Amino acid sequence: MTKANIDISTEEKLKEAARVVFTRKGFAATTVRDIAAEANINLALVNYYFRSKEKLFDLIMAETIQKLFEKIRPIIYDETTSITEKIESIVDHYLELLIANPDFPLFIVNELLSGAKRLPIMTDNGKMFLNSYFVKQLGALRMEGKINFHPVNIIMNMIGMIIFPFLARPLLLKSGALGESEFRAIVEERKKLIPLWLTQITNL
Amino acid sequence: MTKANIDISTEEKLKEAARVVFTRKGFAATTVRDIAAEANINLALVNYYFRSKEKLFDLIMAETIQKLFEKIRPIIYDETTSITEKIESIVDHYLELLIANPDFPLFIVNELLSGAKRLPIMTDNGKMFLNSYFVKQLGALRMEGKINFHPVNIIMNMIGMIIFPFLARPLLLKSGALGESEFRAIVEERKKLIPLWLTQITNL
DNA sequence: AATTGACTTAAACAAATGTTTAAAACAAAA
DNA sequence: TTTTGTTTTAAACATTTGTTTAAGTCAATT
Numbered sequence: 001m002t003k004a005n006i007d008i009s010t011e012e013k014l015k016e017a018a019r020v021v022f023t024r025k026g027f028a029a030t031t032v033r034d035i036a037a038e039a040n041i042n043l044a045l046v047n048y049y050f051r052s053k054e055k056l057f058d059l060i061m062a063e064t065i066q067k068l069f070e071k072i073r074p075i076i077y078d079e080t081t082s083i084t085e086k087i088e089s090i091v092d093h094y095l096e097l098l099i100a101n102p103d104f105p106l107f108i109v110n111e112l113l114s115g116a117k118r119l120p121i122m123t124d125n126g127k128m129f130l131n132s133y134f135v136k137q138l139g140a141l142r143m144e145g146k147i148n149f150h151p152v153n154i155i156m157n158m159i160g161m162i163i164f165p166f167l168a169r170p171l172l173l174k175s176g177a178l179g180e181s182e183f184r185a186i187v188e189e190r191k192k193l194i195p196l197w198l199t200q201i202t203n204l
Numbered sequence: 205m206t207k208a209n210i211d212i213s214t215e216e217k218l219k220e221a222a223r224v225v226f227t228r229k230g231f232a233a234t235t236v237r238d239i240a241a242e243a244n245i246n247l248a249l250v251n252y253y254f255r256s257k258e259k260l261f262d263l264i265m266a267e268t269i270q271k272l273f274e275k276i277r278p279i280i281y282d283e284t285t286s287i288t289e290k291i292e293s294i295v296d297h298y299l300e301l302l303i304a305n306p307d308f309p310l311f312i313v314n315e316l317l318s319g320a321k322r323l324p325i326m327t328d329n330g331k332m333f334l335n336s337y338f339v340k341q342l343g344a345l346r347m348e349g350k351i352n353f354h355p356v357n358i359i360m361n362m363i364g365m366i367i368f369p370f371l372a373r374p375l376l377l378k379s380g381a382l383g384e385s386e387f388r389a390i391v392e393e394r395k396k397l398i399p400l401w402l403t404q405i406t407n408l
Numbered sequence: 409a410a411t412t413g414a415c416t417t418a419a420a421c422a423a424a425t426g427t428t429t430a431a432a433a434c435a436a437a438a
Numbered sequence: 439t440t441t442t443g444t445t446t447t448a449a450a451c452a453t454t455t456g457t458t459t460a461a462g463t464c465a466a467t468t
Binding site: 024025026027028029103106107109110112122123124126127130149150152153156157159160161163164165167168170171172174175176177178186189190193197200201 | 229230231232233310313314316317326327328330331334353354356357360361363364365367368369371372374375376378379380381382390393394397401404405
Binding site: 250256 | 454455456457458459
């Protein structure tokens, strides 16, 4: 057994440290030295294992997006569930994930700004979303005359309502408008409310 | 008349260029040379006029936030208008502003990530929002039993629904899911829909 | 015309940052 | 034990980046 096999640590530690720092500060504001320090590992090893700061970032970004969508895909491609059931499922899964990683939305949005280069990973998954059975169901909703607006609005509202609290989180906490526990309570409350609101909106 | 009075250009040109570049790339990813180049003005003049990159950013940030809230304040402190009227007003003003500056939400959100130092300007205005008559009206809504959830949810939903399309914009455009004109059409559509949806949600 | 004071420029500086190098440490194989 | 290939380390390198400097330009004032 070579050292490479025993030692899951170094490479994995670096990735984990990079994930933490990139998420907290964004790509541009993060230095390779930050990552090395966070991992308590020699600076040169970042380039040794990942060749460059950019490659490391791309790797983490790809993995994160991947993890994100592979949870959603089975839900939105399920042809046996109703719109309402899908919404409940998506909201629940998404919010659970965000409760565990509260600054993840800021991370993504931050990279939307600067990283036009790194977009393909996301656009591909975005298309995957737009081609889903869920979107077809929403389209049918319009055909049936139940809604009189572009179905993409429903998706926008859903994701918007899911992620907004997490975008506003630093503002809400630092301003003292909410405490950590109140924030958590509101998010928990929204888990049930968002699907309710969405059905009201779509007249279901 | 000194040169300082004639020449509104240099300082103002730099500020405008800085606004453009900061908005496009965020604080960390923007270099002073980027700004100078965008303005076609000598590098040293950035520090000559604004002392530092950070001071320049703070100035622009403060002005932008200021401009943003001074439009909203009279609306949300108006004691003569109903909740519905306020919502219509806010949505309309906000969306108009965002149509003119589509990457403004990304800019703000981007700085929420890194700039814990630059938050005070925003938290102050956040408090201004939370102390408004609008929020009191929403609170009353709960007292009357018309809604059975924390009123802050309505604000979250409103802002979330307003800004989300602009956060997703680069993704939607680059992925080809929407064209520029379709995006514009959807936003225009939402101008009327969002208030409608919000009244459905609040049982008004 | 000479002077003043604000503005502009090109060059330089110091610090920070991504990356590379060359040697050392180390564990497994021969 | 010696050898081999991988991993780790400290130092160095080349750029980039924010900032400063010192000289130059220019218009108004004296």
